[in-house]
Amino acid sequence: xxxxxxxxxxxxxxxxxxxxxxxxxxxxxxxxxxxxxxxxxxxxxxxxxxxxxxxxxxxxxxxxxxxxxxxxxxxxxxxxxxxxxxxxxxxxxxxxxxxxxxxxxxxxxxxxxxxxxxxxxxxxxxxxxxxxxxxxxxxxxxxxxxxxxxxxxxxxxxxxxxxxxxxxxxxxxxxxxxxxxxxxxxxxxxxxxxxxxxxxxxxxxxxxxxxxxxxxxxxxxxxxxxxxxxxxxxxxxxxxxxxxxxxxxxxxxxxxxxxxxxxxxxxxxxx
Numbered sequence: 001x002x003x004x005x006x007x008x009x010x011x012x013x014x015x016x017x018x019x020x021x022x023x024x025x026x027x028x029x030x031x032x033x034x035x036x037x038x039x040x041x042x043x044x045x046x047x048x049x050x051x052x053x054x055x056x057x058x059x060x061x062x063x064x065x066x067x068x069x070x071x072x073x074x075x076x077x078x079x080x081x082x083x084x085x086x087x088x089x090x091x092x093x094x095x096x097x098x099x100x101x102x103x104x105x106x107x108x109x110x111x112x113x114x115x116x117x118x119x120x121x122x123x124x125x126x127x128x129x130x131x132x133x134x135x136x137x138x139x140x141x142x143x144x145x146x147x148x149x150x151x152x153x154x155x156x157x158x159x160x161x162x163x164x165x166x167x168x169x170x171x172x173x174x175x176x177x178x179x180x181x182x183x184x185x186x187x188x189x190x191x192x193x194x195x196x197x198x199x200x201x202x203x204x205x206x207x208x209x210x211x212x213x214x215x216x217x218x219x220x221x222x223x224x225x226x227x228x229x230x231x232x233x234x235x236x237x238x239x240x241x242x243x244x245x246x247x248x249x250x251x252x253x254x255x256x257x258x259x260x261x262x263x264x265x266x267x268x269x270x271x
Contacts, residue, residue: 015222021175040062056181121184148209186242226241
């Protein structure tokens with residue numbers, strides 16, 4: 001398999017994974033958390049390069065530390081998850097830049113961590129993404145009803161005798177795994193676009209929650225493929241092309257939903 005065909009395969013798998021898990025991000029209102037996570041894993045990637053170990057491994061270790069710190073800060077009185085996310089977003093990104101400035105002779109370009117390089121993804125990257133996608137599918141199929149119950153009716157979920165923290169921990173784990181998996185393809189900064197935009201677009205186009213879980217992965221995979229093709233046809237960076245394509249799907253979905261609402265209003269006025 002050539003590098004371009006491998007990039008297309010990676011774009012399909014990572015795009016579908018980002019759209020699927022992005023649905024949880026959008027429905028559970030964890031977009032800012034995901035954004036903070038994408039930026040805060042940057043020092044883990046830089047540190048992994050300095051140590052000569054796998055970049056996804058370094059980002060994963062950083063993610064575990066970040067989630068733990070977010071949880072601790074979020075429990076501080078008069079603070080919250082949004083405050084914790086905001087602090088770690090800037091602090092993590094600043095730490096990555098500092099590590100890079102202290103080590104200007106890194107063996108790879110640091111900006112590749114920020115915007116990604118899907119044309120250089122390896123077979124192990126695709127295997128990792130496929131594994132995470134499979135796990136996410138199993139989790140949503142098996143625990144989807146509980147996840148939605150805890151998402152839309154927290155009080156009812158607690159009253160039914162369920163504990164909220166296992167579902168929350170599972171959701172955060174899936175988000176973290178997706179961010180780490182998407183980093184080699186679209187980078188630390190642009191990963192949030194591929195995670196949030198397809199899911200947000202699917203929400204505008206769907207009449208039921210179930211449809212969102214179907215449409216979002218399709219839009220995510222389409223964003224990846226179209227972005228890679230655009231990067232080849234117009235000699236563009238693949239990561240930004242993928243992110244802009246995902247954002248374009250959201251804008252298109254917003255326009256379609258607005259037109260649909262106007263059409264419904266006109267029908268009601270006529271009747």
